[in-house]
Amino acid sequence: MFRLTLRNLLHKKIRFAFTTGIVVIGVTFVVGVFALTDSIRSSFDDLASDIESGIDLTVRVPLQIGDELDRVRVPQEVADRVAAVPGVARVDGRIVARNTSVIDDNGEPIAPRGPPTLGSSWFPTQFFVVDGRPPDGPDEFAINSKAATAHDLVVGNTYDISGPNEQRSFRLVGIYNFGDPDKDKSLAASAVAFDTATAQEFLNGGEGFNEVSVAIEPGADRATVQQAVADVVGSEYEVVDQSAKIEETQADFGQFISIFGNVLLAFALIGVFVSAFIINNVFQIVLGQRVRELGLLRAIGATGRQVSRSVIGEAALVGFLSTVIGLVAGLGLARLLRIMLKSGGFALPDGPIGLRPRTVVFAVVVGMGVTLVSSILPALRARRISPMAALSDTAKLAKGSLATRARIGGLMVSIGAVLLGLGLFGGFDTKPLLFFISVGAIMVFIGTTVLSPVSASQVARHIGWPLQKVFGVPGKLARENAARSPRRTSSTAGALMIGLALVSMAGVVGQSIKETFAGTIDNSVRADYFIQSASGGFDPNVGFSAEVVDRLAALPELDLIVGYRFGLDSIDVNGSTKNVFTTDFAAGVSHMDPDVLSGSIADADPLGSILLHKDPARDLQVTVGDTLVVGFPDGEVEALTVAAIYADSTIYDNYVIDNAMWDRHFNRSELMFATATISGYSDSLPDDEKTALLASSAAAIEKVTDSYPTVTVENRVQFRETQQARLDSFLIVISVFLGLALFIALVGISITLALSVFERTREIGLLRAVGLTRRQLRRSVRWEAAIVSVFGALLGVALGLIFGIAAAIAIPDTAIKSVAIPWRNLVIYVIVAAVAGLIAAILPARRAAKMNILEAIATE
């Protein structure tokens, strides 16, 4: 029997290639993603050790919450005390800051595109000069060689550098490699370095170091020295050794890699999920084509068990081969992905790419698992094939009844819908709400998948109706062929459905965010100008020096300037870590109105109060006048009075403090963005006066910003447009997922269609004999694919709409206040799917048209 299985596979090469090919795609995705993530992780782990090498001990102030850069500074005096400890070879005070951009010869700032732009003091143990020398003096700097090469920076030239506090000119005196004498291992977009005193003054605006690194004398016992240093500095400070620092750095990287890896994994899972549909389909079809042959086996004495075993055996062989091929192809995909991501601006290290045991296990689970599971049902059906099938012309595999399907699917969709409804409108807390919504969504999804064959024929006929009107017989054939096997049509369409559901859902969420944002700008924002980092938008790690704001504030054309900051996970409220937003209490409300429900912002005490959104106010059960105990990154705790509770969190988020309060507890001084109003401007002015005011203020602003290329100033209309464009580009990232799902679905459509065409050989021969031209035949195959695709697209868009609306309702008001649906995009998705179907059908259509009529007629 096994020999027969083998024969079978070799005999039907094309069929075999198809089945294997589709499984290979799934395995390749999983392997590629795991291999790449592993490679990145191990290179980052190595990098972490490289970065921390040469630093035996680090002295710093402990940090409970907030950003690394918000650590309280270590004063020079502590460094001096450490230097005196026996066994200590050298002590370097380290200063680090973000948002330090070099403006190149073209006047373009080195802007962060993901990785930060760093500024620091010179680290003698980690910086290796490749050109020039280390910076030494108040007007000198050095830069890492990657950035120097990328931006054509030349030693000896003078460049403007925009730092966290101000912008100033420095002369480039050296180019260095970070972490390794031979290779710049820096991951930052750029890393500029100054001598210690300059860094202190220019980056930190004063005394002290972010941390102090200690190298111990060769031969000295590390633990002993560590203890001695700890004794000298006292309990205010912590002393960590190299391995602890390496672990910390690895954990930092790990966080980034996890996010990255999870996105990639989602990518792979979608790939596997979509290919599972197709694998299943192909198995069913292939088995359907073999019914007579299997019947013959039964007739000459094979038991039902032997038949089903041969079917499973074939699947196992396909699964095994696919796994092997997929493992190899996956390594290739990992390389390809890395090249793609790198060209897309990700700073990924070039480590070796290899297979870990876990990757192989997953590959086997996917490759063998999916094939075996897909073959179980057909194998059981094959067991029931009667020997009579050999004799019958129209023998078919038994199929489950559509009525049962309708019942099960209908039940699942209904339960899912009820759960969704409960989650959305039941007024539950976040946790049960998310549970209801996600379980509901999954039920609706599975139910729809179960249900779709029930309606596939009907729907396909409806979709195909206009084709018949336009194309006549080829249209009619396309329509009827799409409708003839509802199971096949719906599982082919299912592959497409997944991708479109994802993208439509993202589309609804994105559109809702966009409109919420637009609504906020229209209704709550009174400011006329918006000042932000040229590259950053609302990235919490990207900011600009307040210097430019001071210069703008000096302009007579502008009235008020308000700066805003944002701290991610930076305050402690009742034991849990929260984000914090800052503004100027006195002026902020007149620029951005958060819809105050009770209390007053303008009258609030900047150094004693906090503003709350109504949701956390409700959760914390506080009202205006109550006191909240708030912890800050510097370890200080303050009791703040709730001065106001507001309803609109789109801009202000949940917790707001005054900028003065921020300055008291945070080191970083950069602004995230700022707003300005025009002197004498009001919406009630006549249009020509408004235009004149806008023009004169814009000209005045431009004079200032011309010399600050790291900052952009936009009026209300521009601001709205760029923010929306930014959201759009985020949605484009989502469409990469569509691209992937679409690609696999395309392959699936192509394969299914090729098999269907093969199955209909005789029919095609007949049609050709009675006068169907090749062109008409190709057309009918192509439009059949289009109908199937549109069916999948419609299902996908419908599901995406439901899920998108559910998600939009579940997402906090900060981001989405009301649901908006991007109808135009949804229509475009369906059209794209139809076109994709047409493209996928090109090859099968050609194959069909090339079929020799006589052979086709003669085929049994």
Added chain:
Amino acid sequence: MSLLTTNPTATDLVAARAINLTKIYGRGDTEVRALDGIDVEFHQGQFTAIMGPSGSGKSTLMHCLAGLDRITSGSIVIGGTDLTALNERRLTLLRRDRIGFVFQAFNLVPTLTALENITLPMDLAGTKPDPAWLDTVIDTVGLRDRMTHRPSELSGGQQQRVAVARALAGRPELIFADEPTGNLDSTTGAEILSFMRRAVREMEQTIIMVTHDPVAASYADRVVFLVDGTIVDDLVDPTADSVLDAMKRLGN
């Protein structure tokens, strides 16, 4: 052997003619001369049967005449059109507009209803069937109440009748049938054959039918015998017995 028919009911117009028709399959050692210099004419309004032992070239001749297969040398003329001069597309259109087909099995497109199958060639051409003629044809096949059924809902005999109706519906110059009754029991077969004969007698159709059944051949006006790709005999107004006799002669 005379190539001219003496059938009194026939008009003298030639529906199809093969001139020195040769068809060779394969090359070198595996070369098969399926048709070897055939000269034959088929007249309008006649029902001709082509007979011969298995492998004698019956199907090949039919396929070549019908423009389904390319010939090696010689020429074929259908109603004045030389098939050798036509490209693939023109051949397809010729089949669609001027030729009807009935095959041994699998004659109907399973996704189309009986009526849609009947009008398929005309629908492909985008022409409207002549309603009166269509009515006549449907009444003649006697399946008016089955017109909205799909092939899977029809018996084998009914399917073949629908196939014949399709061949007739477009009033083609020529109808080819390859063992149209090969898959049917004798009663149903007889029904189809007499139906085909009526189409020739009463509707002035021209039919060329391949068969190896002497009884089937006896329904024809003329029987052409093929052996090894050449025409070896030509019977007019055959009966089952005269066909059998001829077969026995050829068998020796």
